[in-house]
Amino acid sequence: MNDFPLLTLIIWLPILGGIVVLASGDKSPNISKWIALSFALLTFLVSLGLWVGFDSSTAQMQFVERSTWIPTFNVEYYLGVDGISMPLIVLTTFITIFVIVAGWEVIVYKPTQYMAAFLIMNGIMVGVFSALDAILFYVFWEAMLIPMFIIIGIWGGPNRVYATIKFFLYTFFGSVFMLIALIYMYFQSDSFSILDFHSLQLSMTAQVLIFIAFLLAFAVKVPMFPVHTWLPDAHVEAPTGGSVILAAIMLKIGGYGFLRFSMPITPDASASLAWLIIALSLIAIVYIGFVALVQQDMKKLIAYSSIAHMGFVTLGFFIVFNITQNPVLSSGSIMGIEGGMVQMISHGFISGALFLCVGVLYDRVHSREIADYGGVINTMPWFGAFMVFFAMANAGLPGTSGFVGEFMVILATFRADFWWALIAATTLILAAAFTLWMVKRVIFGEVKSEKIAVLKDLNPRETFNLSVLALVVLALGIWPAPLVNVMHETVANLVTQTSICKLPADEIDHCVLMQPKPIAATLHN
């Protein structure tokens, strides 16, 4: 089992699938769609092998594959997963299924290319999460832009050119600095292995510069305030599937980057600049919450809501430094990171589902304007029920996965600082306000127009999508232990790494981070 290249399979199977689908052409789109769906399902099933075979009692990389790629520069084809990347990979392969299903009848223009783009995207995103070589990571990272660029550019809305250029330049702008940082670290360690980067000793100046370079790359992806403005535009123009992947997976890559690169490689810089990330996260939660409230376009509203929710992710990650540096507290840092992780996974399901919901309406009415709707539940009761459910999940209702991450992050943030927790907790009000106000205007009320009066309720395909996602959201809300348990060791290890000073010997006096405190033993069931 250990020698079986499972990760390679999960990366290349969908990409191969994409090529097969492309080759099958648009002549018999139905067959191509079925091929696409089969590949998506198969990839998901294979990726479940990761979950089943995963050993959650260790923080070591698992399913490791390592071979030379470009020997001159020591670049390797180096893959592996831990408790942070594994759930994200499964999330990726899972969500892709729904994207394929959602586009089934709706995409009429070049449907096979559409499906192929998503399959290829799937493989690339898994690559990002499993790459342990910095260059391999960077290649996947940039490669990801291409299918998304195409998806928005070809199947997008009327203003798609502006949105794609903005999306591309924004993200590309950030990643260039990351490349410089990666190359710098290669010269320091003579290796592109990310794990080797973790054990580098770097001066404070170098750390700060690297931290900022990473921040530019990841902050754009997350996206964090103030580099978030590409997201609403990209979402509005993207086809439903594009929005789902964007919200459910691509944003997570930014969060993942903080955990994989910034925090363990530059702990000292992270510790001294944590205030900045925390401030930006809190601004995201409150500022974006208010902005979301007044959106007229459903997709924009959900996009802004995503930014606010991702604020919780970065908040949960970076309060770690405050907690580990507080001698009074023995725990809390693990909960913050785990909370952020759960929030990422959960947001994947919930925002994905909400974008699917908007897609359901858009396919029928061809409008995303809230004002064009009203009383939808009168003609689409089942759809209304789903929409209210996902809206409640978005507002963090206990019993849904949306609650778990928020709850953990608020609990952890309280340990770091009362006022931060207070600001973060306003999301309870704000998220409920912008989500339920939308629900009130779209779903409830009297039938607004003739168009609404003739709406047909969900078809089996849509029902499948929404009910599976609803079950997952519910299951994670009722019993998040299986998800959290796989992360414990990895996160504990990460917390240890972030509490060790990595400054070189001549700067040891400047260490803010002390010798590692013993991390409270994590309990298993």
Place this chain on the structure above:
Amino acid sequence: MGNVYLTIVLAPLIGAIVAGLFGSKIGRRGAHSITISGVAISASLSLWVLSRFIWHEQPVFNDAIYTWMVSDGIRFEIGFLVDKLTVLMMATVSFVSLMVHVYTIGYMADDEHNWPHGALTGKNSYQRFFSYISLFTFSMLMLVMSNNFMQLFFGWEAVGLVSYLLIGFWSTRESAIFANMKAFLVNRVGDFGFILGIAAIGMYFNSMNYAEIFAQASALANTQVAILGGVSLMTLICILLFIGAMGKSAQVPLHVWLPDSMEGPTPISALIHAATMVTAGVFMVARMSPLYELSETALSFVLIIGATTAFFMGLIGLVQNDIKRVVAYSTLSQLGYMVTALGASAYAAGIFHLMTHAFFKALLFLAAGSVIIALHHKQDISQMGGLRKYMPITWLTALFGSLALIGFPGFSGFFSKDAIIEAVGASQIFGSSYASILLTIGVFITALYSFRMYFLVFHGKERMDEHTKHHLHETPWVVTLPLVFLAIPSIFIGWYAIEPMLVNDWFTSGNWMPIVVSHEHDTLHHLREHWHGQADFIQHGVTALPFFLAMSGLGLAAIIWWGVFAWNPRVDEKLQILGDPITKMLQDKYGFDDFNQRIFAGGSRDLGRTLWVTGDQNVIDGAIVNGSARRVAQMAQWTRHLQTGYLYHYAVAMIVGLVGLLTLFVSF
């Protein structure tokens, strides 16, 4: 016993799921049968467990059902704590819920008329309604039976969700979907405090489990938290948690959602917005008595908020003409009484009043609902009158309910309310004299608005239109039977329960004390020490001030709305004109709604718009993102001129460059 408790919780849940998902398949009969069976199982098992606690020394149950999650050393569990306090709540909740379920068969029988023609939502609304109220019963039971803060919050929000769904049940009515959003959001403001309180507990106690937290409470009693210049930890926790209770139990200033919640069908007004959910805050504070006892500041806060609500909300009840709204303001006021009792450390009295109130207020709401059915959904009491003749059972049970509410000697409300007033009188903490005065005058107000409504509805001239009058008759047995079943405890439960609950330390004895009261806060000791039986208590009661106030309220109501009203039906209107500025203030509900609407709702929208337009569109996108794109374009425009394509331009440039460089080399 674990399985019994699990059954009590799950039976309504199963009913809710079946009725909710398969409502169209099993039909109306199937839906109400399965949900009523589920709740009946809960109710009978709860009553059985209650009897075990009363007569058989049933041991306290405190155990986990499953581990929800473990993170960072804190174990989050789903589990039950069943002690005397819990079991009392379980019995009350499931019994009232059962009555409401039965009643709903009658109330929702012709619900299709409440939906616009062709709306698919109206098709299975009957089944859906049953599903929701069963789901509510499940959530409420989870809330009261929880043994930890996380599950408490689960139940807390779940009842909020069902309340949201039920207030907006008639989703085509704009007023209903406004009210349900308002209710949810105002509750979220409370939950905002509540979750911070839970976070504080998580930080300092490293646990979510009640028993573990209570065990550490006294050790942390003197801990200070360095915010706002230093606050006692217990004060911080208790006030934060109480903010949650203010939302759920509708205390000033978070009370604004409750009157609007009357947009929901009447059965849920009785169940959720009178008898059970709104008392969750009261229950929570009583449950947390080991913490509240450690902070006198928090107790004073509770006391003052409670008394303010009790008095000022009661006053609004005087000017309402909608039958349900009168009862709603009465509920606000009575919740205030319960909360005040908690503030005075008379937790047992608060819970006692919670229980008696659950019966008589559910009764009053259901009676109001019965009247509403008979009058074809007309709710204006100025258009009623003389219903006594047509609806004898409704009339008599409503009379009993009203007498219980005003605390007529012998009725259940008499015992619980007198106990509260006495306890608050005995309290020594800051604000207790303020509270004492307000509660005592409140008795007069209660009697006045209750009997104003009673006389306007059941006595005097029949003021409804001829068509309605022609169809007037008593409601069917599914409606009147619950009235009778609720009237019985409304009359008698006080007599039977006061001795064990308040005198014989039912809550405060044994190894596990559900309610902890420190010696210096023991405001019920006077009642205990001078107890000579119920008859003696009544005898004392009729010589005390509250009795006279209640009787004068009743008497005044009789004179005005029975006597004077008979020959001058405009007396109500004239009185309101007479007291104009006050009436105006009461009708505006002290301006809370306007203020919230303008400042919070309007302000948030304006703020959001400003941030969006100036922040996102003008500054970030306009100046920075597209701005830098424009700079790049300008630069390109400018540098473009260098590449003219003319050979002589390049030649000149080369010569100039060459000369320049040569000069440079020569001079250095």
